[in-house]
Every structure is written in C-alpha cells, then in structure tokens.
Amino acid sequence: AQKVTQAQTEISVVEKEDVTLDCVYETRDTTYYLFWYKQPPSGELVFLIRRNSFDEQNEISGRYSWNFQKSTSSFNFTITASQVVDSAVYFCALSDWGAQKLVFGQGTRLTINP
Amino acid sequence: NAGVTQTPKFRVLKTGQSMTLLCAQDMNHEYMYWYRQDPGMGLRLIHYSVGEGTTAKGEVPDGYNVSRLKKQNFLLGLESAAPSQTSVYFCASSYSRLEGKTDTQYFGPGTRLTVL
Numbered sequence: 001a002q003k004v005t006q007a008q009t010e011i012s013v014v015e016k017e018d019v020t021l022d023c024v025y026e027t028r029d030t031t032y033y034l035f036w037y038k039q040p041p042s043g044e045l046v047f048l049i050r051r052n053s054f055d056e057q058n059e060i061s062g063r064y065s066w067n068f069q070k071s072t073s074s075f076n077f078t079i080t081a082s083q084v085v086d087s088a089v090y091f092c093a094l095s096d097w098g099a100q101k102l103v104f105g106q107g108t109r110l111t112i113n114p
Numbered sequence: 115n116a117g118v119t120q121t122p123k124f125r126v127l128k129t130g131q132s133m134t135l136l137c138a139q140d141m142n143h144e145y146m147y148w149y150r151q152d153p154g155m156g157l158r159l160i161h162y163s164v165g166e167g168t169t170a171k172g173e174v175p176d177g178y179n180v181s182r183l184k185k186q187n188f189l190l191g192l193e194s195a196a197p198s199q200t201s202v203y204f205c206a207s208s209y210s211r212l213e214g215k216t217d218t219q220y221f222g223p224g225t226r227l228t229v230l
Contacts, residue, residue: 004156009154033217035218035219037221043202043223043224044221044223044224045157045204045206045221045224047218047219047220047221050217050218052217091156091157093157095217095219099145099162099164099170100145100208100209100217100219101147101159101162101172102147102149102157102159102206102219103159103173104149104156104157104158105156106154106155106156107154107156
C-alpha cells in the first residue's frame with residue numbers, strides 16, 4: 001500500500017529564515033508521481049510541483065526548491081528566505097501511474113512570524 | 115475558465131438527512147475525484163471516476179455514493195448523514211485527453227459540511 005509521512009506536524013520560524021519540510025513515501029510501484037500542495041488559511045489547495053519517479057533532478061522555482069531522492073524515498077521541500085505569506089499547511093502526496101489516485105501525508109503547518 | 119467549482123460552499127445537516135454535493139469542471143478532464151479532509155489527517159480519497167459513466171471506490175467510500183452522468187460533473191451523495199461525516203469535502207480533476215496527458219489534480223474550493 002502507498003503511504004506518505006510528513007513527520008513535522010508544525011513548524012514555526014522567523015521571517016527570512018530558511019525552512020525545510022520533510023516528506024517520506026512508501027510504494028511498491030516503480031512508476032509514480034510525487035506532489036506538493038499548499039493550503040493557505042483561505043482553505044483552497046494550490047498545486048506547487050509534480051515530479052515523476054524517473055526524474056530525480058532537483059528543482060528550483062524562485063524561493064522554493066525540492067530535493068527528490070529515490071534512495072531514501074524522500075521528497076523534501078525547502079523555502080529560502082521565508083515570508084509571512086508562506087504561512088500555510090503544506091501537503092506532500094503520492095499517486096500511482098494509472099488512475100492517479102492521490103495519497104496525502106498528514107500535512108505540515110508552517111507559520112512564518114514577522 | 116472557472117476550473118473546478120463546488121456547490122454548495124457550506125451546509126449543515128441533521129443526522130439522517132441526505133444531500134448531494136456537486137462538482138463541475140470546465141477543463142475537459144477525464145478523471146474526477148472526491149476527497150475528504152479531517153483535522154490532522156490530510157485528505158483521503160472517497161470515490162473517483164476515470165470517465166463518464168464510470169466510478170470506483172477510494173480509501174473511505176462507506177456512507178457515500180457517486181455518479182458521473184456527464185463528463186464535466188461528478189456528484190457525491192450522502193444518503194443518511196452521520197456526525198462522522200462532518201468534514202471538508204474537496205473535488206478534483208485531472209487528465210485531458212485532447213491536450214495530452216496532464217497528471218496534476220486541480221482542486222475545487224471545498225465544501226464544509228457539518229452533521230449535527
């Protein structure tokens with residue numbers, strides 16, 4: 001069975017600090033997708049990134065970066081120079097290659113203090 | 115392009131009442147999904163559909179039924195609501211055959227349901 005673990009329930013940092021959100025996954029599939037979604041206080045789910053299991057290249061998008069390591073089954077998310085607007089709950093998720101059903105982690109609540 | 119919309123946004127039911135949540139998408143997506151979000155548990159898949167006229171069970175299907183009579187709509191029904199079904203419900207869609215396979219699920223704004 002597929003499983004996603006986000007061990008950090010809550011993280012609180014001061015603005016401009018760097019912060020890393022951890023994600024560890026379990027799957028027996030050889031092909032799969034990994035995702036990060038952001039859920040701001042308004043409640044909607046915002047897609048951040050998708051990575052397929054064949055592509056282990058790290059990705060950077062502005063202040064956001066993602067580190068995918070198949071050897072440790074991890075897909076960690078780093079925010080550099082955090083801002084108050086980054087405060088949200090962040091979900092890591094895993095999907096199969098077929099029907100693309102998502103399995104979510106429990107989420108990490110990130111609070112950026114001014 | 116409205117994306118994924120959900121109706122209603124909020125609803126309060128009494129135990130035993132029934133209701134239907136409507137999800138609509140205008141992205142011509144083949145796949146649609148219903149999730150529920152409970153505090154501290156992330157989102158869990160209730161039912162999903164890989165095409166018009168097809169539905170399948172997800173991780174937590176008990177107490178819910180779904181229908182996909184039109185490609186753009188996916189309905190979630192509660193026949194006899196229970197307090198354990200108090201949750202936030204999210205609909206999502208993915209995969210456009212015309213535009214090539216897109217594997218990202220896009221979510222609606224959610225429906226907050228309270229069962230008393």
